[in-house]
Amino acid sequence: MHILLAEDEEQIAKLISYKLSLEGYSVFLAKNGQEAIDHFGSRDWSLLILDIMMPIRDGWQVLKDLRSSQWAKVPVLVLSAKGNQKDITNASELGATQYLRKPFDPSELAQLVKKMVDL
Amino acid sequence: MTDWDSDPDLMKIKVEFIDSLSVRLEMLLQFISKIALGAFDSDSFEGVQILVHKLAGTAQSFGFPTLTLISAAIDDAMTQDENGPAGDWVQWLGYFGLLEQALRCSIQVRIDPLHLADDPKMKELIKATH
Numbered sequence: 001m002h003i004l005l006a007e008d009e010e011q012i013a014k015l016i017s018y019k020l021s022l023e024g025y026s027v028f029l030a031k032n033g034q035e036a037i038d039h040f041g042s043r044d045w046s047l048l049i050l051d052i053m054m055p056i057r058d059g060w061q062v063l064k065d066l067r068s069s070q071w072a073k074v075p076v077l078v079l080s081a082k083g084n085q086k087d088i089t090n091a092s093e094l095g096a097t098q099y100l101r102k103p104f105d106p107s108e109l110a111q112l113v114k115k116m117v118d119l
Numbered sequence: 120m121t122d123w124d125s126d127p128d129l130m131k132i133k134v135e136f137i138d139s140l141s142v143r144l145e146m147l148l149q150f151i152s153k154i155a156l157g158a159f160d161s162d163s164f165e166g167v168q169i170l171v172h173k174l175a176g177t178a179q180s181f182g183f184p185t186l187t188l189i190s191a192a193i194d195d196a197m198t199q200d201e202n203g204p205a206g207d208w209v210q211w212l213g214y215f216g217l218l219e220q221a222l223r224c225s226i227q228v229r230i231d232p233l234h235l236a237d238d239p240k241m242k243e244l245i246k247a248t249h
Contacts, residue, residue: 011136012177018132053172081176081191102176103187106121 001046001117003027006036006062007079008054012102016049019110025117033057040071046117050096052080052087060094067095075116079104123182136181137229144222146170151215154208164204168197171218183231189221189241195248210247213240 003025007013017027028043030036034056036048048066052059063076075097080087083101091099098116100109123130150167153159171190178186193214200206217240224232235241 009173009177011132011139012180014132014135015129015180018128053169081172081194103179103184106180 001025002043003047003049003113003117004030004036004039004043004045004074005049006030006033006054006059007049007051008032009051015106016109019106020113023110023114025113033059033062036062037065040066040069040074045071045074047113048074048076049113050076050078052078052082060090063091063094063096077113077116121182133181136177137225140222140226143170143174144219144226147215147219147222151212151219154212154215159204159208159211161204164197167215168194171197174218178225183225185231185233185236186221186225188236189218189244192241192244192248193218196244199248214244217241217244 175190
C-alpha cells in the first residue's frame with residue numbers, strides 16, 4: 001500500500017516513514033504542499049498524511065485541491081501542532097478523515113494509520 | 120510508547136533530530152540579536168514563530184517533552200500578543216532566553232531538559248497564556 005506523506009520537517013518525515021515502513025507501507029515524501037499536489041495522480045494512494053504548516057502551499061490548500069480533484073476519495077490524516085477547535089473544525093469541513101495533534105507518539109501514529117488504511 | 124534504545128535505525132533518526140537542534144539554536148540566536156539591536160520586525164516575529172511552532176510539534180515525538188512545552192507556550196504567547204514585534208521586547212527576550220537554555224541543554228546533555236519545566240520564567244509564560 002502506498003502512502004503519500006506531505007511533511008516539511010525532515011526528521012519527523014523520516015520518523016513517520018520509518019515507522020510505517022516497518023508496518024509494510026511504502027511511503028513517498030512530499031516536502032511541501034505543491035509537491036504533494038503534483039503527486040496526487042502519480043500512484044494509487046491508500047492514504048495522504050498531511051501536515052498543515054508547510055511552505056509554498058499549506059495543508060489546507062492541499063486538502064481543498066484534493067477534495068475537488070478526481071482523487072477526492074483518498075482518506076486524509078491531518079497532522080498539526082495547532083490543536084484548537086477552530087482548526088479541528090476546519091479540517092473536518094474541508095474533508096479530512098482524521099486529525100492528529102502534534103507532537104504524537106510514533107507508535108500511536110502507526111496504529112492510527114493501520115486502522116485508517118485497513119478499513 | 121516508542122522504545123528508541125532497542126532499534127538502532129530509530130535511534131539514528133533521534134540522533135539526527137538532536138543534531139538539528141544546533142541549527143535551530145543558531146536561528147533563535149539570530150532573532151535574539153535582532154531584538155537586542157532593535158531590528159525585530161514583523162518578518163522576524165513570523166520567522167521565530169514558525170521556528171517555535173515547528174519545535175513544539177516535533178520535540179516530544181523524539182522524547183523531549185519539556186522542549187515541546189516551552190516552545191508551545193511561546194507559540195501561544197506569540198499568537199495571543201496583538202502587538203507582535205512592537206510588544207514588550209524584554210518579555211520576548213526572557214521567553215526566547217528560556218528556549219535558548221532548553222536548546223543548549225538538550226544539545227549538550229542529549230536528554231529532555233525536564234528541570235526547566237519548573238523555571239520561574241516558564242511559570243510566568245504559562246500564566247501569561249492562560
